[in-house]
Amino acid sequence: MKLYEFKRTRSYKIRWLLKELGVDCEYKTVNLMEGEHQKSDFLKLNPFGKVPTFVDGDLRLHEASAICNYLADKYPNKGLIPKPATNFRAIYDKWNFFASNELECHLWTCEKHSWFYPEEKRSSLAIEMAKSDFSKAIKIVNDTLSDKKFLLGTDFSVLDINYAYLIRWGKSHNLIQEYPRLIEYLNGLIDRPAYPRELFD
């Protein structure tokens, strides 16, 4: 297995999961600053030119959540993802889609309108609306965690890796400070031995 990754990107979700699973993997740095993700060899693996990108034998995968689900399903005895066709799996899927469709998209809108788009295309109104939509959705996560250690209940799962990433990102936009439970949840996750702090050095 090979993980194509770069520090301080979503790649850390996959490295974290691999460490939680205790599975060996070859880590390949794709230097986004030097445009390595746009080189033809990398585009053959992922025509979208993004990290994380993952290879396992003939399988080439991009999309961090798809890679996480694949890996957690591949090692079911580690118990990091509920079994398919169970109520728990349905709830797991709900939170994963909620993360992409109701949270991550708004943070990405904030980034695009802060620095990514050319200056003349940026909109402060788009940022304001994205922040407001993110806040409504993250409150649901906060309330759900009020009586739970982890998002699925008592056991750590891949969902917690995904939400640690989102809460960390939301925190960088000052969208989390009114939710002490989210901060406490995040700090507990960052303290896990498998957390890939080396990718933030």
Ligand SMILES: N[C@@H](CCC(=O)N[C@@H](CS)C(=O)NCC(=O)O)C(=O)O
């Ligand atoms: N939806 C993709 C997004 C991947 C993505 O945007 N990766 C960023 C780093 S976090 C990237 O490679 N950016 C390079 C670029 O956009 O040129 C996923 O969840 O994996």
